[in-house]
Amino acid sequence: MPSLLLLAGDGIGPEIMSATKRVIDYLNTKGAGFETTEGLVGGAAFDAVGTPYPQDTVDKAEAADAVLFACVGGPKWDEIKEYEMRPEAGLLGLRKHFELFANIRPAISYPALADASSLKREVVEGLDIVILRELTGGVYFGEPKTITDIGNGQKRAIDTQVYDTYEIERIAKAAFELARARRGKVTSMEKRNVMKSGLLWREVVEQTHKQGYEDVTLDHMLADAGAMQLVRDPKQFDVVVTDNLFGDMLSDIAAQLTGSLGMLPSASLGAVDPKTGRRRALYEPVHGSAPDIAGKGIANPIAMIASLGMALKYSFGMNKEADALDAAIAGALDEGARTADIAAGGPTVDTVGMTDAILKQLDLRL
Template sequence: MAPARSNILVLPGDGIGPEAMAEVDKIIAWTNAEGLTAIETDVDLVGGAAYDDHGQAISDAAMEKALAADAVLFGAVGGPKWDDVPYDARPEAGLLRLRKDLALFANLRPAICYPALASASSLKPELVEGLDILIVRELTGGVYFGEPKEVVTLENGEQRAVDTQVYTTHEIDRIARVAFELARTRSNQVCSMEKRNVMRSGVLWNKVVTATHADFQDVELSHMLADAGGMQLVRAPKQFDVIVTDNLFGDMLSDVAAMLTGSLGMLPSASLGAEDATTGKRKAMYEPVHGSAPDIAGQGKANPIAMVASFAMMLRYSLGMADLATQVETAIANVLDAGIRTGDIAGSGITPVSTSQMGDALLAEVQKVVAG
């Protein structure tokens, strides 16, 4: 049976984003040619590239494409070139608008340490080998979106900056449900992290997650203060399965977890919206965690693995192709087992390959895995 047609909006962005995205393009071209997928891609601008073209971090036309797409595949945005642009037009504003307008409230960030890379972690190999954590971060609420958000000048001439942490019962309940549902596909354990000892939003977070757990009694639930959670992530990370937390703490804790794996260049992410009541589908965007890395942009040094792994997450969560997603992920592990490395994960004594060479190796391995 022919695969269902899917429409993907590709937003390569800035820095190493276009370089990493080019390696995903190779895989999509091959899976389409082999009849494994029927992915139609449309490409547009985001971030600094969009600002240079039309003075906005993302255009209304690009947002319309994103809203109509089955999924968005996103590269990276930002760089020192745009440090002085107006705040509302900064490259990151394009990413925030995508998250807000698509109502992508659930950010999934896996932290997986491939056995071949255990020695590349900043922790002892025995602490991270076999690590497989999933951080579920609430993405559209909290301090990043709360109002008031302002810098005001006081009567005495001093300035005061205000950011507001705001959460409702509904926002907490729906992210907790995503975490519990995902835990059921893994090891059935969820740890909820907040700061209920000093933040009223943390008190509500703890209360609502506990109440929601009543519908998921088969899943083990624990609670931990977010600062203690950060400490435990670097002390004994394999104690965790699924971590659910708010926007601010999720941002920080997922970056801590990322470095346990040896490189930010290794980690994908998915941002999901609510299920459509009629189709059951979700708005979704997939992106690597590593950012735009402007210091190595254009040099062929970027690691495309996180971008390819983000494509695999898209196959699994948006296109209903879990088997092909697993095959792509297996190919990544096989390439690493073969000792093929970009510079960020090469280590001493290993000659690193370029971005395109890594992409070629990944495609060749996908072809082998698919062929059986």
Template sequence: MASRKLLLLPGDGIGPEAMAEVKKLIAVMNDKFGAGFETEEGLAGGCAYDAHGQAISEADMAKALAADAVLFGAVGGPKWDSVPYEVRPEAGLLRLRKEMQLFANLRPAICYPALAASSSLKQDVIEGLDILIVRELTGGVYFGEPKEIIDLGNGQKRGIDTQIYDTFEIERISGVAFELARTRKNHVTSMEKRNVMKSGVLWNEVVTQTHKAKYSDVKLDHMLADAGGMQLVRWPKQFDVIVTDNLFGDMLSDIAAMLTGSIGMLPSASLGAPDARTGSRKALYEPVHGSAPDIAGKGIANPIAMIASFAMCLRYSFNMVAEADRLEAAIASVLDEGYRTKDIMSEGCIEIGTTMMGDKLVEKFQSLLA
């Protein structure tokens, strides 16, 4: 069997603790099921700044470009609040996305049955929730130029960020959304702000044209992004796949994450375009949660989002669909048995720490694959 090359970038805060539980799974898959994973580790974020004065070193960037997939933990924390903007911890993640050309960010929002009562919304609103937000990741206001702060004199300054999208960027991200919808409920909702933004007008036009040209079998709706945020908390189960730009995707996916009861539960995937010859694509997988420096080192972090990100890696990078299904089933089963980390603890359940949650998931995964 050909090797499967993974680069692990645990990062800062609780990132290394969560990544340690994924490493247990990788070891079991190699030792007991011959999965053939080859792993390397590197630094990204604040830890990389401490070691190299950069948010990611040239050597680790080269490893990321050579890997079949990258597993990423989390970056940042108050320790690095005063470092120069260009080398802030988040710059490492942005560089990975840009140089690996990871234009498609997939963020599922799934409500596990055992956690339906943990959401801040009524149980009937979120029970059975399964939506997917497809966010354009390498364009828009986060990367547009000019991006600067200008001194106007007299104590006044002007901050400038530029929202830019080209046709091809909208075509390719909407194409990903339509393709994924075909594997789900065949419904895409495109969100933008065409009422006040020219980029939103273009976004709407191009998504509509792409749908008509290639994906007319998929149901397409358009919705203003602010209305979409409202609808996500009013009745989220009306959605299947949501496709949107970088800025709105950042905000809407965080709203969707909290519908499920805890942001510590949700994974994400960032994908590049398929290689014309091999069909493989660059990919980075990471939990939605941040570095949570306030609980780092206490052994109470929830590793489920990191492990679910590995399940997405199995599915999208290695076509190990059965293994991904079983890992996701293992997560649901352990929750059904009443095991909880502190962030998702509820009355009548059994509170366990990071390491024990990882152990429970590995044990259940093995039993499902046996």
């Protein structure tokens, strides 16, 4: 049976994961056969067992076919000074442990929400792009990473941007293969004008393109110019591939094009295990833990539910179910279901209401 580890985490995590469990339960009535387990991560894990990254959670993730991850963090844990004890270390630890190097972040503008974007309808209507972010290298993991006292009341902070050839090559290959299944265009973004890692990034992406991917169009763009182009003319892009730091920022820009962070799912994929044939994978919404609305039952569950949809496609080959779930989300929006973040002042439904609307639409399609 296919297995999922559910990590609700902090803030609105338990609420949106509860909504997603309802979808999993529905899919099981249609024969999906999912077995689910649950674990602790982030601040919730720190409170319970003294670490945001418990070994028990790692063991459960090892045993599962894929991980569904909600969100971690919040002001409750802001005073924790040790980097490895902060809630976010739980997520980063999972990414690093399982070498989840390819972060796929689609940005799709649903027709019913084209007016929810801060940009003009004609700029975003029909938008369908993907930000492919390298996830296990770069400045977030590079060493040294320190804050040191240098005397005279001064401190020095150091973060190190590090990339090896193989890290760039494998994310470039993933980008070209993803583009082949879409519109056949990759835009690589870096800062080669001021960063040595940017020079290597472009060189390796170019070399990889020549290794049998010439059928895919390859463009290059400086990351800051790319950020400007994303809000000027986002539909010029198909697949954008970039490093960990720039991918973090550019994908949040892409989120605003869709109207809300609450709309964006993501998939973090590792290499295929040659022994098992299984690809390590973690699926999560792009948004954070939203502590200001946690416990109020009003969070938008769409990004979490859509992350399950990505799991159906990438981990389980359930393309029919994945397409039906995507269509159900669009159908619920077409019927007028809106949580507060996408309501633009109109009538709203709560988390349960949005989930009800999606399940109603899903039942029409399966």
